[in-house]
Amino acid sequence: xxxxxxxxxxxxxxxxxxxxxxxxxxxxxxxxxxxxxxxxxxxxxxxxxxxxxxxxxxxxxxxxxxxxxxxxxxxxxxxxxxxxxxxxxxxxxxxxxxxxxxxxxxxxxxxxxxxxxxxxxxxxxxxxxxxxxxxxxxxxxxxxxxxxxxxxxxxxxxxxxxxxxxxxxxxxxxxxxxxxxxxxxxxxxxxxxxxxxxxxxxxxxxxxxxxxxxxxxxxxxxxxxxxxxxxxxxxxxxxxxxxxxxxxxxxxxxxxxxxxxxxxxxxxxxxxxxxxxxxxxxxxxxxxxxxxxxxxxxxxxxxxxxxxxxxxxxxxxxxxxxxxxxxxxxxx
Numbered sequence: 470x471x472x473x474x475x476x477x478x479x480x481x482x483x484x485x486x487x488x489x490x491x492x493x494x495x496x497x498x499x500x501x502x503x504x505x506x507x508x509x510x511x512x513x514x515x516x517x518x519x520x521x522x523x524x525x526x527x528x529x530x531x532x533x534x535x536x537x538x539x540x541x542x543x544x545x546x547x548x549x550x551x552x553x554x555x556x557x558x559x560x561x562x563x564x565x566x567x568x569x570x571x572x573x574x575x576x577x578x579x580x581x582x583x584x585x586x587x588x589x590x591x592x593x594x595x596x597x598x599x600x601x602x603x604x605x606x607x608x609x610x611x612x613x614x615x616x617x618x619x620x621x622x623x624x625x626x627x628x629x630x631x632x633x634x635x636x637x638x639x640x641x642x643x644x645x646x647x648x649x650x651x652x653x654x655x656x657x658x659x660x661x662x663x664x665x666x667x668x669x670x671x672x673x674x675x676x677x678x679x680x681x682x683x684x685x686x687x688x689x690x691x692x693x694x695x696x697x698x699x700x701x702x703x704x705x706x707x708x709x710x711x712x713x714x715x716x717x718x719x720x721x722x723x724x725x726x727x728x729x730x731x732x733x734x735x736x737x738x739x740x741x742x743x744x745x746x747x748x749x750x751x752x753x754x755x756x757x758x759x760x761x762x763x764x765x766x767x768x769x770x771x772x773x774x775x776x777x778x779x780x781x782x783x784x785x786x787x788x789x790x791x792x793x794x795x796x797x798x799x800x801x
């Protein structure tokens with residue numbers, strides 16, 4: 470785990486925008502624009518499978534409205550429990566939102582990242598989280614090639630992607646001013662977060678106290694009942710439940726604890742969990758997408774305070790605006 474912490478070179482003081490270290494902007498990328506995979510009402514250029522990191526899996530697609538110049542960016546992260554899914558989720562599941570964002574003048578990028586193994590994965594959830602952070606830094610570094618205003622970025626995702634967006638919004642900036650790679654000097658902090666069907670924290674042990682306290686749920690017992698024990702342990706790259714309380718894994722859990730990472734300088738959050746009922750989380754879907762996850766995010770955000778809009782109709786909380794309206798309001 471220590472090699473991951475060293476790689477990120479965490480620093481809360483290094484808040485950089487594109488080329489914020491005083492270097493000149495990079496030369497324009499040679500982008501091949503192709504036909505979009507979905508019919509759009511808003512004229513936009515589309516590029517597919519652009520590399521944003523050193524791994525084959527770390528690629529992105531981008532939609533750029535015609536005439537975009539210093540436009541806000543929607544940085545979309547797909548779901549799938551960190552074990553499945555792809556960047557195509559944006560236009561196969563959220564085509565209306567894609568169209569609405571393009572019509573509002575947003576550039577929209579959707580990314581892939583390395584997935585966790587179904588078996589033992591020694592790197593843990595920081596692997597996909599770190600890939601997402603790197604891809605955001607890449608887009609900021611090459612903002613001019615896509616007509617992006619790197620200081621106006623919405624991190625948006627569904628399920629695992631929602632948790633990732635929330636992690637980017639709550640974690641201290643991962644920018645490394647001293648990095649040889651200029652991409653890594655860029656900020657990983659979004660201007661706003663849109664979390665759809667999110668998990669409240671990836672310190673899974675906190676689910677018993679801060680998400681499902683009403684049910685006195687033991688997340689280890691729940692994982693065992695649902696056949697998810699190794700999947701849970703894969704979040705931290707371990708194979709033994711007893712390792713959850715070692716100092717190293719406690720530090721790892723804190724590193725991915727979005728509730729614990731929240732502070733009053735974090736960006737505004739839109740959170741929406743509507744798939745599951747507010748009943749005992751006895752299924753995989755309800756365990757990971759329960760309305761109480763969104764409620765915990767909203768409650769902790771309000772306590773900081775962080776501006777938050779919550780859409781949790783199964784517990785009687787209805788949003789006053791859509792995710793697109795929220796993003797436009799925050800970045801206008």
